[in-house]
Amino acid sequence: MAARDHRARRGGHVHGEFAAEQGPAEQRGGGAAGAAGFFSLATLVCVVAMPGSDSALLETRRVGTPVCEAGGGGTVCVWPEHAHRLPEAVAAADRVARAARGVVPAPERYAEQGLERDGTGGFTLDHGRKDLLHTMLLELTGPHQTWCESEPEALAERRMYAGLRLETWLEARAMDSGKLPAYTYSGDTTWLSDVRRARKLPTAEQTTRAKEWARDMAAPC
Numbered sequence: 001m002a003a004r005d006h007r008a009r010r011g012g013h014v015h016g017e018f019a020a021e022q023g024p025a026e027q028r029g030g031g032a033a034g035a036a037g038f039f040s041l042a043t044l045v046c047v048v049a050m051p052g053s054d055s056a057l058l059e060t061r062r063v064g065t066p067v068c069e070a071g072g073g074g075t076v077c078v079w080p081e082h083a084h085r086l087p088e089a090v091a092a093a094d095r096v097a098r099a100a101r102g103v104v105p106a107p108e109r110y111a112e113q114g115l116e117r118d119g120t121g122g123f124t125l126d127h128g129r130k131d132l133l134h135t136m137l138l139e140l141t142g143p144h145q146t147w148c149e150s151e152p153e154a155l156a157e158r159r160m161y162a163g164l165r166l167e168t169w170l171e172a173r174a175m176d177s178g179k180l181p182a183y184t185y186s187g188d189t190t191w192l193s194d195v196r197r198a199r200k201l202p203t204a205e206q207t208t209r210a211k212e213w214a215r216d217m218a219a220p221c
Helices: 080-100 129-144 153-174 191-199 203-217
Strands: 026-028 067-071 074-078 109-111 183-185
Touching: 067 080, 074 080, 080 129, 080 153, 109 129, 129 153, 129 203, 153 191, 153 203, 191 203
Parallel strands: 026 183, 074 109
Antiparallel strands: 067 074
């Protein structure tokens, strides 16, 4: 049995690979949220199967002392063998923190994938600059997302789409791009028009709109 690219997000959120090999328009999930919560924003998980505990595909590894450096308004940490790539990670954290300034505060720590105790979440260095920036962005927005075990579907969808708007706006801003990230989304995509309109507003008005999305994403259950 084998597992296809999948990563669990902290707080019950999940997200999958960018699938950059699929072409210019990578896949993103944007469907309605179910009773068990919503998928991590701007992503779609794809799980084929999980290896058994005796599978040769599994390797237990203890988290050693990570290599860390100040960046992105917090601390950026990578695996020891990736110490030479720490400046790359710090630069990405700085970009997303600048994009989010005045909207959501930066986290205390940005951790490379696998460094957290539960082995979930984290940014990646091995799938290109775009994936690094996006996963670093999820490290920033993740602590501000509210996870509800059970709530009416309409409220769950409002929370999910607010997060999708916020993350897409932040990613375009971090990339210094007038265009939104070129992903193919599933489900209702009318929310993209809201983000496009917001990107055309003066900076102060964009920030106000983004704050509204952040509040809806973090609303209590």
